[in-house]
Amino acid sequence: MIPQGVEGAEKEKISPGISWPAATEGWKWDRKEEVYGSRAIFDYIDGAGEVYLAYHFKNLIVRQLEKPGYPRIIAELYDMGSSNDAYGIFSLERQDEEAGIGQGSEFGGGLLRFWKGKFFVSVYADGEGPEVGQTILRLGQAIANSIQATGQAPKLISALPDGKKGLVEKSIRYLHSHILLNQRFFVATRNILNLNPKTEVILAQYLRAGKKIHLLLVRYPDVKEAEAALQSFKRAYMPEVFEKGLLQTEDKKWTSTKKVNEFVLIVFGAGSEQEGEELIKGTEKKIGEM
Amino acid sequence: MTEERAITRRDFLQGTAGMALAVSLAPEIWREAAYAEEKTRVILIRHPGAVSAEGKIHGEIVQSMVDDALKTLLSGKEPLQAWKQLFNSSDVVGIKSNSWRDLPTPKELEAAIRRRLMDAGVLEKNISIDDRGVRNNPIFQNSTALVNVRPVRTHHWAGIGSCIKNYIPFVPRPSEYHPDACADLARIWDLPVVKGKTRLNILCALQPQFYGRGASFFDRRYTWPYKGLLLGADPVAVDAVGAHLLQKKRIAFFGEERELDVQPTHINVADKKYHLGVSDLNRIHLIKLGWMEDVLI
Numbered sequence: 001m002i003p004q005g006v007e008g009a010e011k012e013k014i015s016p017g018i019s020w021p022a023a024t025e026g027w028k029w030d031r032k033e034e035v036y037g038s039r040a041i042f043d044y045i046d047g048a049g050e051v052y053l054a055y056h057f058k059n060l061i062v063r064q065l066e067k068p069g070y071p072r073i074i075a076e077l078y079d080m081g082s083s084n085d086a087y088g089i090f091s092l093e094r095q096d097e098e099a100g101i102g103q104g105s106e107f108g109g110g111l112l113r114f115w116k117g118k119f120f121v122s123v124y125a126d127g128e129g130p131e132v133g134q135t136i137l138r139l140g141q142a143i144a145n146s147i148q149a150t151g152q153a154p155k156l157i158s159a160l161p162d163g164k165k166g167l168v169e170k171s172i173r174y175l176h177s178h179i180l181l182n183q184r185f186f187v188a189t190r191n192i193l194n195l196n197p198k199t200e201v202i203l204a205q206y207l208r209a210g211k212k213i214h215l216l217l218v219r220y221p222d223v224k225e226a227e228a229a230l231q232s233f234k235r236a237y238m239p240e241v242f243e244k245g246l247l248q249t250e251d252k253k254w255t256s257t258k259k260v261n262e263f264v265l266i267v268f269g270a271g272s273e274q275e276g277e278e279l280i281k282g283t284e285k286k287i288g289e290m
Numbered sequence: 291m292t293e294e295r296a297i298t299r300r301d302f303l304q305g306t307a308g309m310a311l312a313v314s315l316a317p318e319i320w321r322e323a324a325y326a327e328e329k330t331r332v333i334l335i336r337h338p339g340a341v342s343a344e345g346k347i348h349g350e351i352v353q354s355m356v357d358d359a360l361k362t363l364l365s366g367k368e369p370l371q372a373w374k375q376l377f378n379s380s381d382v383v384g385i386k387s388n389s390w391r392d393l394p395t396p397k398e399l400e401a402a403i404r405r406r407l408m409d410a411g412v413l414e415k416n417i418s419i420d421d422r423g424v425r426n427n428p429i430f431q432n433s434t435a436l437v438n439v440r441p442v443r444t445h446h447w448a449g450i451g452s453c454i455k456n457y458i459p460f461v462p463r464p465s466e467y468h469p470d471a472c473a474d475l476a477r478i479w480d481l482p483v484v485k486g487k488t489r490l491n492i493l494c495a496l497q498p499q500f501y502g503r504g505a506s507f508f509d510r511r512y513t514w515p516y517k518g519l520l521l522g523a524d525p526v527a528v529d530a531v532g533a534h535l536l537q538k539k540r541i542a543f544f545g546e547e548r549e550l551d552v553q554p555t556h557i558n559v560a561d562k563k564y565h566l567g568v569s570d571l572n573r574i575h576l577i578k579l580g581w582m583e584d585v586l587i
Binding site: 042095096109111122188190250268 | 299559
């Protein structure tokens with residue numbers, strides 16, 4: 001299906017199975033295309049290149065559309081290699097309202113972000129103006145429609161206790177590196193959880209009576225690595241209660257830890273010992289059902 | 291070899307350390323006993339006439355705001371007396387501004403600072419205002435004092451555009467500081483060209499940007515006429531208050547706590563790792579002057 005306003009006859013193939021519209025709502029593709037391989041990402045987004053590489057980024061295609069008297073519209077198609085990582089890069093900065101595009105999307109501040117299959121897509125304008133927002137959405141919808149293959153979101157998400165426990169859906173982040181974890185929720189300057197490209201991390205926020213609790217769930221390649229990581233975390237974060245793995249922190253809230261097979265579970269900021277324990281148990285149960 | 295202790299989330303919850311070390315790293319002028327306590331004082335001054343409905347900034351009002359704020363910060367009786375406490379005729383002063391296309395340091399604010407430096411006795415030829423050219427600017431290369439002034443706004447890689455971050459043009463490859471949410475920006479403040487020279491930090495909150503998505507984002511719908519200035523000797527304390535202001539505005543605007551693209555971790559790290567100043571709001575004495583409508587903090 002081609003959305004209204006998109007000139008389907010001028011669609012141009014840019015990648016196997018994907019074609020973009022050459023014009024939308026009077027904005028026309030400038031006929032140039034920039035392609036960046038993995039390390040070349042720094043040539044395009046100097047400071048944020050590490051973010052994409054941490055998600056096993058493969059390549060990026062950028063096109064711009066112009067309309068006289070209006071801001072340019074920029075569309076970026078990131079091949080992340082897997083649907084897990086396409087979801088991951090999308091989830092990392094998600095905060096705005098769902099736009100109903102692709103397999104998960106948000107639109108806010110003139111920026112459309114969505115994921116579908118192994119692709120993450122970003123569409124935005126380099127300025128304000130009438131019709132700009134609508135055109136961004138239409139172009140995004142057209143790109144999403146042209147991506148044929150869908151994919152699965154990370155299975156690990158299913159280990160999160162559900163909304164009845166106060167889960168904030170928009171807060172779910174999927175990532176691999178401690179640097180990205182720190183961007184969303186600072187844990188430590190050093191990589192005390194031994195996170196690496198092979199670890200899968202879910203960070204999620206729960207709201208209980210208006211108070212935020214953070215659940216961190218990490219899956220390691222094997223039980224041994226999970227055990228070593230938990231030991232490392234406890235040594236750095238809670239040396240005074242190393243054996244127990246349960247701590248009332250300086251803000252009077254509770255941090256609890258548990259290892260379940262190859263998983264490490266940590267709850268930060270629980271209002272009570274019991275509250276943390278409840279979230280740990282709920283996660284453990286869900287892991288058992290995976 | 292002993293492994294360096296990790297700074298953890300718990301360090302940020304403690305609100306300890308920092309103060310004594312911060313004072314010890316401060317320029318001599320701030321180490322004098324009478325001013326040691328001012329290290330963690332931050333002045334917020336607002337004026338309803340500072341920015342017109344059309345967005346025009348009124349220079350005379352901005353001048354009086356800077357004067358009143360500095361006078362209060364230094365507990366002086368007269369503004370000029372306060373300026374003279376910080377600067378004298380032998381100083382070579384670089385005013386580190388910010389020239390970002392969409393929300394630069396207002397010319398009116400730059401002019402107010404330059405005027406008072408000259409009133410305090412600094413020779414005009416020994417004053418320079420610069421941003422991206424500071425590394426090749428002889429005044430900055432030979433400076434004895436710096437004034438750090440920039441607008442407060444959201445920032446894709448650092449969480450917020452802060453006073454700490456404003457010194458990034460002093461390094462040859464700024465991108466080296468981008469990883470890890472720019473956590474180590476405070477390291478720049480240890481470079482010889484900068485170290486111990488900053489006598490005043492000003493976060494311009496006349497029209498802050500409180501929300502943004504992605505790099506180079508600017509949209510006037512997400513700026514607002516706060517008509518304020520945040521001013522202090524401690525860049526970390528000034529930035530902590532600035533970050534708090536943006537957070538409060540996002541909550542007021544969206545009706546919920548919207549997270550920044552990245553957490554402004556560099557402010558806490560500047561305190562706990564680099565001991566550049568104080569990031570704990572409980573330990574910052576915020577003094578509010580002037581217009582209080584919708585003050586938010």
